[in-house]
Amino acid sequence: MELFLALISGIFIGSVLGFVGAGGAMLSVPILLYVFHYSPIHATTAALAIVFLAALSGVIPKYRKGEVLIRDAFLVWAFGLTTNLGTAIFAKHLPNTFITSGFAVILVGAGISMLRAPALNHGERKIPILNLVLISLGIGCITGIFGVGGGFIMIPVLVLGFNISQAKAAGTSLLIIALNCLTSFIGHQSIWSQLHWHIPLIMAIAAVITSTFASHNSGRLPQKTLRKSFAYLLFSIALWTVLKTWFLG
Numbered sequence: 001m002e003l004f005l006a007l008i009s010g011i012f013i014g015s016v017l018g019f020v021g022a023g024g025a026m027l028s029v030p031i032l033l034y035v036f037h038y039s040p041i042h043a044t045t046a047a048l049a050i051v052f053l054a055a056l057s058g059v060i061p062k063y064r065k066g067e068v069l070i071r072d073a074f075l076v077w078a079f080g081l082t083t084n085l086g087t088a089i090f091a092k093h094l095p096n097t098f099i100t101s102g103f104a105v106i107l108v109g110a111g112i113s114m115l116r117a118p119a120l121n122h123g124e125r126k127i128p129i130l131n132l133v134l135i136s137l138g139i140g141c142i143t144g145i146f147g148v149g150g151g152f153i154m155i156p157v158l159v160l161g162f163n164i165s166q167a168k169a170a171g172t173s174l175l176i177i178a179l180n181c182l183t184s185f186i187g188h189q190s191i192w193s194q195l196h197w198h199i200p201l202i203m204a205i206a207a208v209i210t211s212t213f214a215s216h217n218s219g220r221l222p223q224k225t226l227r228k229s230f231a232y233l234l235f236s237i238a239l240w241t242v243l244k245t246w247f248l249g
Contacts, residue, residue, distance in 0.1 A: 010205065012031075013051070029044055029148075045188040046199075048185040052181035077136070107235070111235045113152050127158075
């Protein structure tokens with residue numbers, strides 16, 4: 001039954017990453033916490049590995065279609081290296097309640113950002129370096145502590161702030177997620193030996209296959225409906241996380 005649940009979970013995570021371009025860790029962490037009963041630090045570490053592989057596989061079809069802003073993605077990753085690695089090393093000393101409560105706040109913020117992304121009517125604009133630095137530092141922090149790749153921040157920033165198409169925003173987001181998750185996963189190396197890897201491995205394989213397919217076919221589905229559905233799912237997970245952390249034990 002565990003193996004079957006891991007397979008279904010991986011398919012779900014890969015679908016969201018491929019179709020939306022964000023949210024893999026926001027699903028991986030609660031699944032590992034509440035379905036497979038991992039501790040918060042173990043769940044965030046395993047989620048980083050799963051989402052890195054799934055996001056990387058989703059980038060490939062996007063890149064082939066010219067839907068990845070390589071320069072911007074690598075700049076976001078590079079500028080966020082210090083906060084990403086620094087907070088990843090620090091995260092193991094944080095209390096579980098802080099990690100889960102902060103994660104719930106991030107889920108709510110991500111849901112709101114997904115609801116706000118509109119259709120575009122204007123030409124694309126380049127992102128100023130200063131803006132990229134500030135965004136990168138913030139994304140690095142949340143990746144290091146909560147195991148979240150930061151796609152939910154980049155997509156609305158690119159779409160709302162710089163008139164980047166939804167397809168390019170999703171492709172760029174996937175590359176940022178892959179780079180950030182790999183970096184933070186390395187920062188969590190002291191946790192690697194403590195994990196039971198068979199569940200995350202199955203989830204990762206299923207997520208990789210599904211993400212590749214979903215990313216290739218993402219343009220065929222209505223993005224507005226996908227974002228709305230995903231946002232409400234995040235709100236529900238955030239509510240459950242708060243209840244489980246503070247009231248249900």
